[in-house]
Amino acid sequence: MARLWGSTPTPPPSRLPSLPSLPTLPSLPSLPSLPPGIQSRILEHKWYIAGGAATLGTIALLNSLRTPNKPKPIPSVQECLLPNMAPEDLMGLPYPPNALPGARDVDTPYGIMRVYEWGPEKGDRVLLIHGISTPSPALAGVADKLVKKGCRVMLFDLFGRGYSATPDPKATNYDSALYTTQILLCLQSSILPWSSYIILGYSLGGAVAADFASYFPHHVKGLVLVAPGGLMRKEHIPTSSKILYSTSGLVPQWLLHKLVARRLYNGPEVARTMDSDAVSIRGDDESDQRSMRSVSSAVSASLLTPSSSTSRTASDIVDWQIANHPGFVKAFVSTIRYAPTHEQQDRWKIIGQNMRDRYNMPEKERVGLKEVWLVLGEIDPIIIADEIVEDAKDVLGRRFVKVKILDGVGHDVPMVRPDEVARVVLKILGHKK
Structure with a gap:
């Protein structure tokens, strides 16, 4: 009971050998003592005080360890625009x-994702991935041709484009991890098995497709x-873009x-139709001439399938996204910063x-890729044909x-x-024609 009320019991005699005395340290200034009445009350309730302090310390620790609330995805066009339209x-x-x-x-943990899938259910599977600025319609013409030859195709709008929502770039980098995850989410959303397929990637989509294939070689x-x-x-990136x-x-x-929205919307046609601001075009006379020669076709090429009643170009769709998609420019910037577009040797x-x-491997056990195809534009000012062929052969092997x-x-090859x-x-x- 003596301990409960603050009395100090007599300590047992020490059995340890005595130690030499230490030199006397200078005394510290004493703190002002509390009045006797307050001292006795503190001693009387010291266990309650200690318990309260421990509780406060635990709460502070848990608060420091708690994961901050992750920002919600930025809504897609269909969530913020379409409900108000006739x-x-x-x-x-x-x-x-x-x-x-x-x-x-x-519905995904990153927000709503738009997916398209059509064609014969038993047809060969082809997954198509669009570029940095123009969503799925950029590959509509290619997909339509493949379906007519009996293929089953799947396309999707990358996060922050078209009708897909935008994971907040403050919490999510638009990097290899995000795009690999999105492809897997897309494939798993089908009611049909997608265990073996061809991937066709355009521009940014080509970088993402190659990156994905390096992780999942047996499925591609x-x-x-x-x-x-x-x-x-x-x-080839100028200092202005780096800054x-x-x-x-x-x-x-x-x-x-x-500034990025202005570059994409009001900038030169090449920036809007070439589906890339991620790289810049080389500042020499030859590339400027090639840029201008490559623009006219993109401006007039319709991206929608022949069955569509409207004719829309890449420029139309990019401008529409800038004006109406609240996450488009933010996703664009994060993609340029973090996507696997440069020097991925x-x-x-x-x-x-x-x-x-x-x-x-024995021939019967061979699965996965046997070769990689590069489809390039002769006058592409962004992906220089000679450079990409040379670099690809160096890292992949010439025979492949x-x-x-x-x-x-x-640059507008598929359009x-x-x-x-x-x-x-x-x-x-294996089609002959």
Whole structure:
């Protein structure tokens, strides 16, 4: 009981040998003592005080460990725009909600994702991935040609584009991890099995497709990279773009988004129709001439399937997204900063090694890629044909790289020459014509 009331018991005699006395330290100034009445009350309730202090300490610790609330996804166009539109006005949009067949909206932890899937259920599977600024309609022509040849196709709007929501870039980088996850979410959303398929990726989609294939080699039986990023050389990026898209904070976010929107909307046609601002075009006379020659076709090429009643171009859709998609510019900026678009030799080398390993297996056990196709525009000012061919052969192995260069075409390869792009896929599948 003596301990409960603050009395100090007599300590037992020490059995340890005595230690030499330490030198006397200078005394510290004493703190003012509490009045006797307050001292006795504190001693009387010291266990309650100690318990309260421990509780407060635990609460403070838990608060410090608690994961902060993750920002919610930025709503998609269909959530913030379409509910306020009359049904008869929807078809007049540059990108109508029913622009492509087999549309479905998939609920994901990152927000709603728009997916399209159509074609014969037993047909060969082809997954198509669009570029940085123009959503699924950019590949509608290629998809339509493949379906007519008996393929089952799947397309989806990348997060922050078209009818897909935007994971808040403050909490989520638009990097390899996000895009790999989105592809897996897309494939798993189908009621049909997608265990073996060809991936066709265009521009940014080509970089994402190659990156994905390096992680899942046994599922990808064909890889068609159309004017792809991935091995782009950073030496072509001008200082102005490096500063603009830097993560150093030199340019405030609000100003950055305003400048990027202006570059995409009011800038030169090449920036809007070439489906890339991620790389810049080389500042020499030759590339300027090639840029201008490659613009006219993109401006006039309709991106929607022939069955559509409207004719819309890449420029129309990009401008519409800037004006109406609240997450488009933010996703665009984060993609340029973090997506696997430049100097990805290490990931591409894995693809090459996987193809070499495949040839060392017994023929009956061989699965996955046996070659990679590059489909390039002769006058593309963004993906320089000679450079990408040289770099791809270096990392993949010369025997594994097949190349098709389309004369007189710029970066807008699948929009202006969908027939020839589709033929490459059909060649992989064994079609003779």
